[in-house]
Amino acid sequence: MVVFTAAFTFSSFLFSFLSWGQAIPKSPGIPQLESDFTGLLVHIGEHAALGALAALPTRRASFILTVSLCAVLIDVDHIGSFLGLPMEGRANHSVLFALVAPLIISTLSYKGFLGKNITPMVAGSLALAAVLAHVAFDITSGDPVIPIWSPFTAIPVAIPYFVGILLEIFAFLIVWLTVKRWNREGGAKEITT
Numbered sequence: 591m592v593v594f595t596a597a598f599t600f601s602s603f604l605f606s607f608l609s610w611g612q613a614i615p616k617s618p619g620i621p622q623l624e625s626d627f628t629g630l631l632v633h634i635g636e637h638a639a640l641g642a643l644a645a646l647p648t649r650r651a652s653f654i655l656t657v658s659l660c661a662v663l664i665d666v667d668h669i670g671s672f673l674g675l676p677m678e679g680r681a682n683h684s685v686l687f688a689l690v691a692p693l694i695i696s697t698l699s700y701k702g703f704l705g706k707n708i709t710p711m712v713a714g715s716l717a718l719a720a721v722l723a724h725v726a727f728d729i730t731s732g733d734p735v736i737p738i739w740s741p742f743t744a745i746p747v748a749i750p751y752f753v754g755i756l757l758e759i760f761a762f763l764i765v766w767l768t769v770k771r772w773n774r775e776g777g778a779k780e781i782t783t
Contacts, residue, residue, distance in 0.1 A: 591653065591707075593704055594717075595656055597694065598691060599666055602687070610676060610677055612678045612740070612741065636731065638659070638662050641657045641724065643758070644661070644762050653708075657719055660716075661720045661721075662724075664682050678744040680728075683736045683737065693714070696711070699712075699713035712772050719765045722764075726761065730755060735748050
């Protein structure tokens with residue numbers, strides 16, 4: 591699952607460059623926490639926890655850890671903004687990235703780059719769950735203004751609190767339904783983790 595995490599993080603980093611020229615001053619998120627190290631660690635832990643929760647239906651430690659890490663590492667989109675580059679600090683918190691990340695990860699699985707332990711359908715659902723879990727926490731933690739239409743526009747949209755809860759539930763359900771189908775087809779019985 592190292593390749594999954596690396597590919598997800600690298601695609602997240604590259605995707606953030608699509609927001610070049612769309613910087614919004616003092617974009618919310620991680621850079622505001624730089625002076626509060628304890629707050630930063632708690633923030634990271636909470637993102638990891640919601641990522642892990644979304645992946646629980648897999649009942650596989652490697653999958654749960656992978657989604658947990660990806661739910662944290664999606665924040666590589668803050669790097670450009672943090673360095674003062676003309677980029678939106680939360681470009682990957684968008685609808686487009688929620689579509690692109692699963693496609694990239696599913697394609698890598700289909701091509702065999704993620705090994706035999708994961709099908710493209712399961713890989714894609716885990717990537718989607720990581721994005722949804724991350725955004726769900728941002729919304730429910732009091733940071734609900736998100737540029738969901740990035741990279742087309744960096745104008746942030748205020749998302750209601752209950753949508754954050756629904757996103758986490760949806761992340762959990764999409765993984766659960768995907769793994770249920772995978773188990774029904776016998777794929778999970780052949781895998782050892």
